Amino acid sequence: MNFLRAAGWIVWKDLQQERRTRQTLGSMLLFGVLVVVIFGFAFDPLRAPAEVERLFAGILWTTVLFAGLLGIGRSFAQEMSGGAWQGLLLAPVDRSAVYVGKVAVNTAFLLVVLLVAVPLFFIFLGQPAPAFPGQLALIVLLAAFGFVAIGTFLAALVHLTGLSHLLFPLILFPVTVPLLIAAVRASEAALATSPTGDVGWIGVLLVFNVVYFLVPLLLFDFLLEV
Amino acid sequence: MGQKRLDTILGVALLVTMLVALYMAFIYAPPEQTMGDLQRIMYFHVASAWNAYLAFFVVFILSIWYLRRSDPNLHRWALSSAEIGVVFTTITLLSGTLWARPVWNVWWVWEPRLTTTLILWFLYVGYLLIQQQAEGDERQARFAAIFGIIAFINVPIVHFSVVWWSHLHPWVIRPTGVQMESEMFISLLVSVAAFTLFYVFLLRRRYSLEYLRDQVALVKEELR
Numbered sequence A: 001m002n003f004l005r006a007a008g009w010i011v012w013k014d015l016q017q018e019r020r021t022r023q024t025l026g027s028m029l030l031f032g033v034l035v036v037v038i039f040g041f042a043f044d045p046l047r048a049p050a051e052v053e054r055l056f057a058g059i060l061w062t063t064v065l066f067a068g069l070l071g072i073g074r075s076f077a078q079e080m081s082g083g084a085w086q087g088l089l090l091a092p093v094d095r096s097a098v099y100v101g102k103v104a105v106n107t108a109f110l111l112v113v114l115l116v117a118v119p120l121f122f123i124f125l126g127q128p129a130p131a132f133p134g135q136l137a138l139i140v141l142l143a144a145f146g147f148v149a150i151g152t153f154l155a156a157l158v159h160l161t162g163l164s165h166l167l168f169p170l171i172l173f174p175v176t177v178p179l180l181i182a183a184v185r186a187s188e189a190a191l192a193t194s195p196t197g198d199v200g201w202i203g204v205l206l207v208f209n210v211v212y213f214l215v216p217l218l219l220f221d222f223l224l225e226v
Numbered sequence B: 001m002g003q004k005r006l007d008t009i010l011g012v013a014l015l016v017t018m019l020v021a022l023y024m025a026f027i028y029a030p031p032e033q034t035m036g037d038l039q040r041i042m043y044f045h046v047a048s049a050w051n052a053y054l055a056f057f058v059v060f061i062l063s064i065w066y067l068r069r070s071d072p073n074l075h076r077w078a079l080s081s082a083e084i085g086v087v088f089t090t091i092t093l094l095s096g097t098l099w100a101r102p103v104w105n106v107w108w109v110w111e112p113r114l115t116t117t118l119i120l121w122f123l124y125v126g127y128l129l130i131q132q133q134a135e136g137d138e139r140q141a142r143f144a145a146i147f148g149i150i151a152f153i154n155v156p157i158v159h160f161s162v163v164w165w166s167h168l169h170p171w172v173i174r175p176t177g178v179q180m181e182s183e184m185f186i187s188l189l190v191s192v193a194a195f196t197l198f199y200v201f202l203l204r205r206r207y208s209l210e211y212l213r214d215q216v217a218l219v220k221e222e223l224r
Helices: A003-021 A024-043 A049-080 A084-090 A096-124 A133-158 A164-175 A177-191 A201-224 B003-028 B037-069 B072-104 B112-133 B137-167 B182-223
Strands: none
Touching (some): A003 A096, A024 A049, A024 A096, A049 A084, A049 A096, A049 A133, A049 A164, A049 A177, A096 A133, A096 A201, A133 A164, A133 A177, A133 B112, A164 B112, A164 B137, A177 A201, A177 B137, B003 B037, B037 B112, B037 B182, B072 B112, B072 B182, B112 B137
């Protein structure tokens, strides 16, 4: 079967699963909004609006990371029951197609969640609309994809170990530190909230995306050997 | 040359070099102008840091090699190197902190090298956990190798990101920007050499340990 076709089927399968169980999207969204509210209590936009404005990009991306963690972590967990994993391994397709399909689905989920959550961020934390919304949208797109690309790969790696729930965030966060730094600094420029923002960080996001999509693509076959 | 012979020679060489390094670090090298004797931490701190990076580079190479060959020995060497690397990284971080407090008046600063080393620590602790938690020997080795590659590729990206990131802060302090007197420089080189021998020595011992462990496990299986 053609590579893209196979990836497409994976996407269709996961979307069907989501349509029937409605687990992932809803919980990611709820969690994201909840974290915003928690940050609202913690940073108190009423009493300290200037600080919140300065830290806004950081708050935003921390939330994205935690919500993304939840969703990506699930993407292989659901394959564990009913021999679904073995079925995937036995399918006569290029195994990297499974990776591409999963990345596509996870990116779609994360972007849907962000589409709702990001505006809510502005509302709950009382921030004015971004100075450069197009730039912000680009940053969100790049950072979400990069995060999902390496996240999906590492999720596949740990879901077969005994301690996946703990291990997954533990290995994902050190690897995504450059992504976090780049997303926050670039967002600051797009929001025009801080002098430390710099749109050049988008370059780092691009490098990160290229490296952390290609390397997993090459290594995924090794991951799936039974 | 027999393995035992090699280990003995290595051990003796290590002992001699380390003693010389200790002498040079504490007695031969002059105290630094502003920091005085505190600066002598550098001889151990730099040596540890260099070996940590060396250890993880070795893990990287062995991981790639393992994915191509699936030789369990390669994994044993990689695991040993990673473990020793984590120890050296811990020593680097702790000695750096001890050095920083009197000199910069803070326990920690988000300076590029420190930050990258901290991330390094997390990455390779993750490597060890993955290796430990995977079920089945072959899976342990394979998953660890895959992560060993991902982790090392991350190092230059993290380093570059953090360097750029910290330039925007108003103060960036460089601990070894000073010109070193030749005695200090030689002492440093000897110290680095001693620690590198130490790394190789530990690597061989740890590998033997891992090999023996696997042999014991095999024997246990046969006796069941």
